[in-house]
Amino acid sequence: MVFNIGLLGLGTVGTGTAEIILDNFGRNPLLKEINIKQAGVRSLDKTREVELSADVMTTDLEAIVTDPEIDIVVELLGGLEPARSLILMAIANGKHIVTANKAVIARYGDEIYSAANEAGVYVLLEAAVAGGIPVIKPLKQSLGVNRIQSVIGIINGTTNYILTKMAAEGSDFADVLAEAQQLGYAEADPSADVDGGDAADKISILASIAFGERVKREEISCEGIRQISATDINYAEDLGFVIKLLAIAKGGKGQPLQIRVHPTLVPKEHPLSNINDVYNAVLVEGEPLGQVMFFGPGAGKGATASAVVSDIVNIVGILKSSDRRTNLDPLLSCSHQHYANLLPLTEITTRFYTRFLCKDVPGVIGYLGTCFGNHGVSLESVVQIGFQEDLAEIVVVTHDVKEGDFRQALAEIKDLDAIDSIPSIIRVL
Template sequence: MAGKVGVGLLGLGTVGGGVASILQNPSERHPLVGELELIRVAVRDLNRPRPVALDESLLTTDPSAVIQDPAVDVVVEVIGGLEPARSLILQAIAAGKSVVTANKAVIARHGQEIAEAAAAARVYVLIEAAVGGGIPIIEPLKQSLGGNRINRVSGIINGTTNYILTRMAEEGAAYDAVLKDAQELGYAEADPAADVDGLDAADKIAILATLAFGGSVDRSAVPTDGISGLQGVDVDYANQLGYGVKLLAVAERMAERMPNSDDPLPLSLRVQPTLVPKDHPLAGVNGVNNAILVEGDPIGRVMFYGPGAGAGPTASAVVADILNIAGIRKASDGPGKVDPLLAASSWRPCSLVDSGDIRQRHYVRFKTKDAPGVIGNVGGCFGQRNVSIQSIVQFNASDAGAEIVVITHEVSQRQMNEALEAIQALPEVSGLAAHLGCL
């Protein structure tokens, strides 16, 4: 295919500005970057200051003008949010344009619809920047690890919460104070709910699960718990017991799918604050960094680590996707030829198991009276529900009461809930103060 590959950009904020900067400065990058040409850019306000200097003739306030421009081969969507992003992506596909997007919210909720539209139109929708910022994880799951039977994907995939938890652990700082610092530094939004309540991580693990296990999952059914209710005392107790606390997102297969069966592959997904042993690969991931651990057969464990957000890392992932599409277009001398590994459509049905069937270890902290027999009664309630205990420790005993911290072996969520209900009914137990996951 002769000539440049035309790029249309929807959005010129932090990430869009980073993409434009790379395209305008191809020197010392891969030679194919020099074959990319920025054709049109859609912005909300023509008079707003820009993160990168652009010729005013490239700018428009009409996204459709970018999509319909015949010189645009690849549409890059970096405006964020659900709408109009979803509609614009579908509009670009209908116009025969491949799409690159960093929009995790749209892909997590409407990925199947978008993938089907792209397959019908024989174009690509690539999403490397939607998960992990600059970490290359999407394409490895689709291609490099394709010969493996993936059993589990877990990781730290929200930099804001990891920054907060790192500060709480290293400095003993209070959650509210660190959140305020994160907002001042630009790591957290003015409304931090998407990060601290685990919603951002749930979007991302839904996407990773779809790629790792071959079928779409229901994003709305992912059990999600954030860090906004986490207390510093639990971070401290975890440290004393040999653990760090991380907001982990986990996707794992729960059972085998019978050969030639139409039954969906059962999967367990969850997002929650989790105790991580200090010798675990994820325990040393600190600050705003992300890490994703993929476990499969025959490869074993592979970890992808790096900056999970920001203009530079995310723009890097966006441009990598543009280069993938540009390379295919040039090799095939035009659109219409689709690489099945690069496109990576769903290839089997998957379903989420009932939340009560999710199995993991647990950390729980109870407020109790400081009296003889309390630990025995708590342990008895666990034992009667077949919940095996790894450790049970009493902290801060005084006339005012005590705190009992329990770490269990792996157990179903249903059994754990039944045991907790029985324990909270004990007269010497005043309440369940904390409940976290545990690796």
């Protein structure tokens, strides 16, 4: 049998996808049954790394999603439009969808999956989260029999690269960002990565799968790494932590979900503390399973293409194995109806690392204890660890506190004359 696919986009991941399909020796034998019927691009004149015959290439993307001979549309355009419209049009035309587009799924997943369920087609998205690491399918198919308690990921390679470099070299954020941009690890406009938006898109997708509810992307609290300084990385190191940008989803036991992205002090003995450079990792905890972790390359042509092609092959396997399909396999589709009720950030419980610059050390330490104590915040450690010119630096790590209580205490502390400033507030895992 031959299954026709239409590629939307032939950039880095599209090229990698075509390369795997065309060079299929030694790979899954189903690849031999896959034919790239059309590849939609913006310009036919551009030189491509992959050889596709001229009649495969087209600039007419709508012709691809409506082509009656195409079985699977592979959307690799990125961004919201025209990706969303083309996906919906392809679904309306009975095509199965494979996409690597976390932004469009995180924002329009409800619309897209409702349409797909209506049309009886699959929308697979392994490549949208953590690149080549199989994590969407294991969450759906294997881990879902557990009561999932948390999904915690390092799922943005750019920020992990920057934080790893900052820690290794003692460099500041701006310098390492510039270097990452030169190496192609960060984009010219790095906002989506360094401000946490990309990680928020991805954790919104993972949380929805893990906890079986739709998630409103805009409700996810999201903090990036621009404010992380070499100073804090050093102090964290002294205290036994590394700083990572974590995407966290917690829930279960009928509690509201909490989903958040922020820099986090991770204890050095924690499995996520060793995930460095552009690598990604996702740690899932469930009952009765315990903890499992998936680790690997979270981006890059080959890794992401591997995930895209695995989804294509998955659909081909299903198409080959049934002559008439009455329903979608519930383990590969999405039928969530309800929107998750998200816990406001003020209600979450976490530890905090906070750095104060102050004039009068003994006075401040006493006041900190009293003021935190009045708001039910108890302190795990208070360390005076340095001087910045004539100001003393005091670092405090709290025990688990409700974030709202902690912020109230901090608002009071800020008003004290002896406190010059509070340069850093970072949550602790």
